[in-house]
Amino acid sequence: MSEQNGSSNGAAAQVTVDNWIGGQPSKPITGKYMPLYQPRDGTQTGQVALSGKEDVDVAVQTALKVYPAWSKLTAKARSQYIFKLREAIIANTEELAQIVMSEHGKTHGEALGSIQKGNETCEWACSIPQVIQGRIQEVSGGVTCSEARESLGVVACIVPFNFPIMVPFWTLPIAIAAGNCVILKPSEKVPRTMAKVMEIIKAAGIPDGVVQIVNGTQQVVEAICDHPQIPAISFVGSSKVAEIVSHRARLNNKRVLALGAAKNHLVALRDCNADMCSTDIVQSFTGCAGQRCMAASALIVVEEQQDLLKLIVAKAAKLTPGQSAGHMGPIIDQIAVDRCHRYIEEAVTRDGATLLLDGRSWTGSRPGYWIGPTIIQHKSPKDAAFREEIFGPILSIVQVQTREEAVAIENASPYGNAACIYTTVGAHAEWFTARFSAGMVGVNIGVPVPREPFSFGGWNASRFGDLDITGESGLEFWTRRKKITTKWNPPANRGTGDWMS
Numbered sequence: 001m002s003e004q005n006g007s008s009n010g011a012a013a014q015v016t017v018d019n020w021i022g023g024q025p026s027k028p029i030t031g032k033y034m035p036l037y038q039p040r041d042g043t044q045t046g047q048v049a050l051s052g053k054e055d056v057d058v059a060v061q062t063a064l065k066v067y068p069a070w071s072k073l074t075a076k077a078r079s080q081y082i083f084k085l086r087e088a089i090i091a092n093t094e095e096l097a098q099i100v101m102s103e104h105g106k107t108h109g110e111a112l113g114s115i116q117k118g119n120e121t122c123e124w125a126c127s128i129p130q131v132i133q134g135r136i137q138e139v140s141g142g143v144t145c146s147e148a149r150e151s152l153g154v155v156a157c158i159v160p161f162n163f164p165i166m167v168p169f170w171t172l173p174i175a176i177a178a179g180n181c182v183i184l185k186p187s188e189k190v191p192r193t194m195a196k197v198m199e200i201i202k203a204a205g206i207p208d209g210v211v212q213i214v215n216g217t218q219q220v221v222e223a224i225c226d227h228p229q230i231p232a233i234s235f236v237g238s239s240k241v242a243e244i245v246s247h248r249a250r251l252n253n254k255r256v257l258a259l260g261a262a263k264n265h266l267v268a269l270r271d272c273n274a275d276m277c278s279t280d281i282v283q284s285f286t287g288c289a290g291q292r293c294m295a296a297s298a299l300i301v302v303e304e305q306q307d308l309l310k311l312i313v314a315k316a317a318k319l320t321p322g323q324s325a326g327h328m329g330p331i332i333d334q335i336a337v338d339r340c341h342r343y344i345e346e347a348v349t350r351d352g353a354t355l356l357l358d359g360r361s362w363t364g365s366r367p368g369y370w371i372g373p374t375i376i377q378h379k380s381p382k383d384a385a386f387r388e389e390i391f392g393p394i395l396s397i398v399q400v401q402t403r404e405e406a407v408a409i410e411n412a413s414p415y416g417n418a419a420c421i422y423t424t425v426g427a428h429a430e431w432f433t434a435r436f437s438a439g440m441v442g443v444n445i446g447v448p449v450p451r452e453p454f455s456f457g458g459w460n461a462s463r464f465g466d467l468d469i470t471g472e473s474g475l476e477f478w479t480r481r482k483k484i485t486t487k488w489n490p491p492a493n494r495g496t497g498d499w500m501s
Contacts, residue, residue, distance in 0.1 A: 001015055001025070001199075014045060016048075017046065017192055018215070019059070019215055020212055021059050021212050022062045022208050023202055023208025027049065028216070029051070029058070030049075030051060030054075033047040033048060033049055034047060034050050034217075036048055036189075036192070037333065038105075039103075039104065039333065039368055040105055040323065040367075042334075042367050042369065043367075045103070048188055048215050050217065051215055052223065055220070056220060056224055056227060059212045060227055060229050062209045062212065063181035063210070063212060064154055065209060066181060066207055066210060067180075067181045069207070070176075070181060070210050071150075071180070073179070075128050075132050075177070075179075078177050078178075079125070079127075079177055081204060081206045082173050082176070083122075083126050085122055085173065085201060085206065086126065086173075087204075089119050089122065089200060092200055093112065093116075096193060096196060096197070097111035099192050100164050101329075103164065103191075103193065105289065105323070105330040105332065106323070107327055108325070110329070114164075117166050118169030118170070121174065121452065125174050126177075128177045131453075131472065132475065132479070134146060134147045134148040134149060135147050139485075143487045144487075145483060146486070147481055147483050147484070148481070149178070149475075149481060149482075150479060150481075151179030151479060151480075152180055152231045152479065153180060153181070153229070154183065154231075155231065155232040155233070156227075156230050156232070156234075157175070157183070157233075157235075158185045158233065158234065158235045159186055159187060159236055160187050161190045162291045162292055164186070164190040164193035165193050167236050168184055170470045174478055175478045176211060178475060181210050181212075182210070184212070185213075185221060186213065188215060188216065189332055189333065198213060221245065222248070225248040225249045225254070231254055232254060232257075232477070232478065233256050233257075234257045234469065235257070235259065236258075236259045236293075238261050239261040239414075239461045242260035242261075243461075255465075256465035257469060258464040259293070259458065259469060260415075260458075260462050260463060261389040261461070262297075262415050262418065262458060263297055263389050264293075264294060264298065264415075264419060264438075265300060265436075265438075266296045266298070266299045266419070266420045266422065267299075267300045267407075267419075267432060268281075268301050268305065268308060269302050270302065270305060271424050272422035272424060272444075273422075273444075274308045276444065277308065278312045280422075281422075282315045282319075285297060286316060286319060287447070288329075289328055289329050289330065289371075290393035290394060291391050292447075293458075293462070294418050294447045296420070296446045297396060298395075298397075300397075300399075300406045301398070302399075302401070302403055302405075302406055303399075304399065305399075309356065309377075316373040316375060316395075317357055321362055321370050321372070333369055334369055336369065336392060337369050337370070337371055339391075340371050340390060340394060343384065343388075343392075344360060344385070347376050347384070351380070351384075353379060353383060353385070355377075356375040356376070356397075357373055358372075359373050359394075371392060371393065373393045373395075374392075374395070376394065376397065379398075381409045389415070403428075403431065403432070406432075410437065411435070411436075414461045415458065416458050416460035416461070416463075417438060417439065417458030417462040418440040418448055418458065419437075419442070420441065420443070420444070420446050420448060421433065421442070421443055423444070437460065438459060439457050439458040439462065440456070454471055455467070455470050455472060
């Protein structure tokens with residue numbers, strides 16, 4: 001990252017975010033840049049490189065030069081670098097949080113939480129010497145089979161805007177601890193956080209070229225999918241693009257792990273703890289301004305529960321715009337604001353839904369990209385706002401009469417990221433968790449994110465490709481198994497028989 005001088009009218013210095021190749025900033029071969037904006041007030045904060053195919057190739061060739069030495073280090077030696085990275089992230093937490101708040105719009109608490117959550121993956125990666133070990137067994141007289149995990153080579157990670165550090169850290173520490181070199185393509189909307197992390201990586205002593213950044217948009221993604229020397233790709237983003245990336249990468253015989261969109265369903269039974277349930281639901285759908293794949297966005301209320309709905313509305317209405325405790329931050333850009341407005345308007349005017357809380361009053365009340373908590377009560381679960389991912393602080397509600405209806409609605413969704421049941425009865429919880437069609441399920445937890453060693457990942461159209469991300473599944477993705485069968489001298493007591501018999 002570099003700073004440019006401000007204008008003569010006293011404007012703040014602007015930041016230029018270049019690529020990071022071979023341990024230092026590198027200007028794009030294309031010579032092109034796009035502007036960066038701050039969500040909280042809409043002001044331009046700088047520019048980011050728009051790279052192309054040639055930039056990706058330079059990054060790959062640079063990584064290939066250092067890969068042999070890095071991959072030949074013992075897992076224990078590589079884990080020591082990860083430990084230093086973990087400590088360096090802690091030492092720079094507040095500076096990183098301020099960058100996340102500026103370029104994404106998260107509140108201070110959300111920014112800190114996302115950094116800490118990302119660093120948990122670093123902590124787990126420090127244990128890789130213990131979990132990467134192979135196995136050996138005598139499978140026949142005088143014959144042994146052993147198995148070892150080896151790295152893949154120069155791999156790539158394509159990440160979204162909503163968590164500028166946490167999502168990159170879902171993959172980066174595990175991939176490099178396993179012996180790979182990583183090329184990261186951050187979201188062009190939030191490149192500054194990982195630019196700072198690259199400085200931290202260098203200061204932690206990780207060799208130049210082990211981790212590199214190529215900034216850009218579609219051209220970079222396509223170049224990564226097509227590059228013959230990148231054997232594996234991880235992607236997190238929309239389901240539409242995840243499917244395209246998965247298909248294109250597989251056509252090029254690559255391993256791919258592509259996480260997509262979500263429409264997470266919460267089911268509230270009459271026996272739920274209404275106070276706890278309402279607090280949890282509000283925190284889930286308004287946290288990070290709804291811009292997370294684990295946000296509660298579809299609430300199914302079984303039987304009439306007006307008291308619960310009143311609590312949800314009252315607690316959501318207390319939130320005010322801002323980035324400190326007790327506030328909710330902005331969303332990423334004007335396109336996102338317009339998308340939220342469109343879904344709200346169509347739900348009311350076309351589908352006949354009822355607005356229990358309208359957050360559109362936040363828009364235009366201050367500079368920047370703001371929309372407040374919005375709660376819509378639908379007549380039908382077929383309404384677009386109830387079915388489709390909006391990626392904003394909007395909660396859609398439908399009421400049903402039976403638990404069978406609730407599960408049928410959840411199962412009908414094309415997505416399968418997360419689902420949650422609110423109840424105080426264990427048998428009810430078991431009934432729903434066995435029937436939800438989702439990869440991550442909560443009981444009285446609206447954001448059921450698993451922690452290491454459990455892996456993160458959904459089902460159905462929320463995931464394309466191989467395995468889950470993070471934890472043991474992540475390690476499986478970033479390594480390949482080599483099987484070695486060994487025979488030396490034939491056993492003396494076997495005569496001339498077949499040694500494999």
